[in-house]
Amino acid sequence: MRLLVSPMNMEEAHAALAGGADILDVKNPKEGSLGANFPWVIRSVADLARGKVPVSATIGDMEFKPGTASLAALGAASSGADYVKAGLLGVKTCDQAEEMLKAIVRAVKDLDPKKKVVASGYSDYLRVGSISPMLLPAAASEAGADVVMVDTAIKDGKPTFDFMGEKDLADFIELGHSNDLEVALAGSIGFPHLETLLRLQPDIIGVRGIVCGGDRRSAVKEELVVKVKSALER
Numbered sequence: 001m002r003l004l005v006s007p008m009n010m011e012e013a014h015a016a017l018a019g020g021a022d023i024l025d026v027k028n029p030k031e032g033s034l035g036a037n038f039p040w041v042i043r044s045v046a047d048l049a050r051g052k053v054p055v056s057a058t059i060g061d062m063e064f065k066p067g068t069a070s071l072a073a074l075g076a077a078s079s080g081a082d083y084v085k086a087g088l089l090g091v092k093t094c095d096q097a098e099e100m101l102k103a104i105v106r107a108v109k110d111l112d113p114k115k116k117v118v119a120s121g122y123s124d125y126l127r128v129g130s131i132s133p134m135l136l137p138a139a140a141s142e143a144g145a146d147v148v149m150v151d152t153a154i155k156d157g158k159p160t161f162d163f164m165g166e167k168d169l170a171d172f173i174e175l176g177h178s179n180d181l182e183v184a185l186a187g188s189i190g191f192p193h194l195e196t197l198l199r200l201q202p203d204i205i206g207v208r209g210i211v212c213g214g215d216r217r218s219a220v221k222e223e224l225v226v227k228v229k230s231a232l233e234r
């Protein structure tokens with residue numbers, strides 16, 4: 001299980017890397033759950049991480065706009081992201097998910113076929129009128145994406161575990177794997193959830209709030225990254 005930590009600036013990226021994050025996921029929490037950061041921030045984090053860990057970059061909680069999404073994806077990939085992560089917030093059907101992801105995959109893989117695309121849905125999809133994450137693995141696989149993920153859309157402290165039980169999450173992981181995708185789980189993961197995650201064994205867990213001391217608007221702290229990492233290595 002790899003630990004993905006979401007820094008929003010260089011200081012946090014240094015803390016995440018020093019704490020043992022396996023993937024640095026550049027994002028901008030001021031612009032939403034999967035808010036996009038600036039190309040120059042992605043570039044600086046990619047320079048810091050080169051040869052050490054891969055870099056992911058979020059491109060936003062997107063409306064159903066495949067053209068806009070493909071251009072944002074190209075921006076993130078050409079700024080140095082190894083993983084380009086799209087939040088499919090405005091996507092409501094499987095056909096829309098596939099169309100959106102095909103555009104993103106083409107933009108990223110035309111630049112560099114080794115780069116990976118992460119399709120992120122939301123465990124609290126009913127709160128925001130988005131597509132069920134259970135429908136994403138098939139669409140992501142059909143579109144040629146590499147990773148399927150769930151996060152929470154609304155960052156009000158309610159974790160993914162409030163919206164998906166252990167069985168739902170196990171089914172989501174199984175669906176992802178049977179579609180040849182890696183699976184990432186995120187959404188206000190706290191220390192009490194780590195035991196369940198150790199049982200579930202997703203490929204990646206994504207965190208921010210827990211390594212900021214509980215408030216994701218605060219800063220990533222190296223010692224908390226160390227603490228999460230060692231809890232996962234038990």
Ligand SMILES: O=C[C@H](O)COP(=O)(O)O
Nearest residue numbers: 006187188206207208209
């Ligand atoms: O990709 C993971 C997210 O940054 C999770 O953030 P969070 O732990 O604050 O919900």
